[in-house]
Amino acid sequence: MISEPVNDRLLEVESALVALGQETLLEALRLAGPAAYGDVLGQLSEVDWAGVSDAVALARMGVQADSGPRGVLKPGSIVEAEPTEREDLHAEGLAALQAGRVAALVVAGGMGTRLGFDGPKGALPIGPVSERTLFGHHAAQIRGWSEATGSQIPWLVMTSPRTEAMTRAHFDAAGFFGLDAANVHFFSQHQLPAIDFDGNLMRSTPHEPALSPDGHGGLFSALAATDLLDRLAARGIETVSYFQVDNPLLPVIDPVAIALHRRARVDWSAKVIRKETPAEKLGAWVQHGDSGARIVEYTELNPSERSQRTPSGDLVLSAGSIGAHLFDLAWLREFVREGHALPIHLSPKVIPSVDSGPQSSPDTQPNGFKLERFVFDALPFVSRAQAIRVSRRDEYSPVKNAAGDYSPAAARAALADRNRRWLEAAGAKVPPNTIVELNPAHFPDPAHLLNGAPLTASDVPPGVLMVGGNPR
Ligand code: UTP
Numbered sequence: 001m002i003s004e005p006v007n008d009r010l011l012e013v014e015s016a017l018v019a020l021g022q023e024t025l026l027e028a029l030r031l032a033g034p035a036a037y038g039d040v041l042g043q044l045s046e047v048d049w050a051g052v053s054d055a056v057a058l059a060r061m062g063v064q065a066d067s068g069p070r071g072v073l074k075p076g077s078i079v080e081a082e083p084t085e086r087e088d089l090h091a092e093g094l095a096a097l098q099a100g101r102v103a104a105l106v107v108a109g110g111m112g113t114r115l116g117f118d119g120p121k122g123a124l125p126i127g128p129v130s131e132r133t134l135f136g137h138h139a140a141q142i143r144g145w146s147e148a149t150g151s152q153i154p155w156l157v158m159t160s161p162r163t164e165a166m167t168r169a170h171f172d173a174a175g176f177f178g179l180d181a182a183n184v185h186f187f188s189q190h191q192l193p194a195i196d197f198d199g200n201l202m203r204s205t206p207h208e209p210a211l212s213p214d215g216h217g218g219l220f221s222a223l224a225a226t227d228l229l230d231r232l233a234a235r236g237i238e239t240v241s242y243f244q245v246d247n248p249l250l251p252v253i254d255p256v257a258i259a260l261h262r263r264a265r266v267d268w269s270a271k272v273i274r275k276e277t278p279a280e281k282l283g284a285w286v287q288h289g290d291s292g293a294r295i296v297e298y299t300e301l302n303p304s305e306r307s308q309r310t311p312s313g314d315l316v317l318s319a320g321s322i323g324a325h326l327f328d329l330a331w332l333r334e335f336v337r338e339g340h341a342l343p344i345h346l347s348p349k350v351i352p353s354v355d356s357g358p359q360s361s362p363d364t365q366p367n368g369f370k371l372e373r374f375v376f377d378a379l380p381f382v383s384r385a386q387a388i389r390v391s392r393r394d395e396y397s398p399v400k401n402a403a404g405d406y407s408p409a410a411a412r413a414a415l416a417d418r419n420r421r422w423l424e425a426a427g428a429k430v431p432p433n434t435i436v437e438l439n440p441a442h443f444p445d446p447a448h449l450l451n452g453a454p455l456t457a458s459d460v461p462p463g464v465l466m467v468g469g470n471p472r
Helices: 004-019 023-030 034-044 049-061 083-098 134-149 164-173 216-224 228-234 255-264 303-307 329-338 375-381 408-425
Strands: 073-075 102-107 155-159 184-188 191-193 203-205 211-213 239-244 268-274 283-288 293-296 319-328 345-349 368-372 385-389 434-438 464-468
Touching: 004 023, 004 034, 004 049, 023 034, 049 191, 049 345, 049 368, 083 134, 083 255, 102 134, 102 216, 134 164, 155 164, 155 216, 164 184, 184 216, 191 368, 216 329, 216 375, 228 329, 239 255, 239 329, 255 268, 255 319, 255 385, 268 293, 268 375, 293 375, 293 385, 319 329, 319 375, 319 385, 408 434
Parallel strands: 102 155, 102 239, 155 184, 268 385
Antiparallel strands: 073 283, 191 211, 239 319, 268 319, 283 293, 283 319, 345 368, 434 464
């Protein structure tokens, strides 16, 4: 028998669905029988119905987002590490790591629809030689920096109901990649229902609504359901390095950026690169009227904002966010504690659904909207933010698609290319047609990897793999 409070929650879900005009859906769910119906409604009781209602209204109005008044978007200001400053900055960042001030946080709750990989994206093999997975690759960096600084870097891993069990199993099977399991903290984000272009909830099976993770902006409400930030604060953490699971080129612990962030005493630093074309799918780092820094998703820039150029031919909104940020922990705790509701965006996606035929292939056309929150929609709540310009070739090659641009093959080639450049800059002679993989645990910086000693091809230190053939 269902207890009263549970019953109340189920009644609330029913009322929310009726308010959205979803009586037909309710009828379909009821056909599964009382037990299954109770289970589905129980799952739906976790959903933020106020947010869904806003999203349905947007879909019915034919718009994809309502992120507040727009105004004129101007280029945001950007800092960059001067070559002459790098050594000092590196030492400062290292000192913060040694003092145990830095934690890492990866968002890995996405479904990787475009990639079409069977499993969480973080379990995708990416090492050009070793085939180490994305999770393994990030873990090796965290382990390397922890060992080098003598201070364990805690790692928060955001999963979703879809990826949680598989992600934990992946870490278990790999012995936590040599990390101390007590320093790795999994937490799961919430889900939102997918809707069709008319604002009706879609079903994944005849008796279940299609649910998907609520976007990387689900980070804040997911954290609010844990005590993880308090625990980080209690152990002296001040800076959180946020990254997305799908970019193996990113140095997930970057002493230079950490130092730029801490020196500026800002709440938020966003890494940006120079956009190459107006169509490039990067959120734009902008100044929003007088009200501060924002990142505007590429789908929400209008054509003139996207393609406007300076007299010298550069794009005006040329700074693209790579989804790597540094947060001040005190700001993050306060923001999470205050429980702000971020806007919901409608992302056209292929939703596997019985309502419009099974369409699970990433090649087919979008048939509805996933509802997502974006992490950078927290920027309006930040009083001090900055962007840090980094090198695209050194830091950005995410895995989004199965083939072509932003594919696993492109990311492996970019990793091998960067590793070769690093080794050559450190004095190594790398034979042509050689795939180079540096073990990320041995510092992603050959000057430190080699302690400044010149390297020749026959003098390969531990942590460097060199194998002939073409990059895969
Ligand atoms: P993307 O927006 O590229 O989404 O995520 P995705 O799930 O990886 O791939 P598609 O769009 O379905 O093809 C960028 C980062 O944000 C995380 C992803 O795991 C990835 O690290 N993310 C995305 C979440 O953690 N939760 C989400 O709900 C969405």
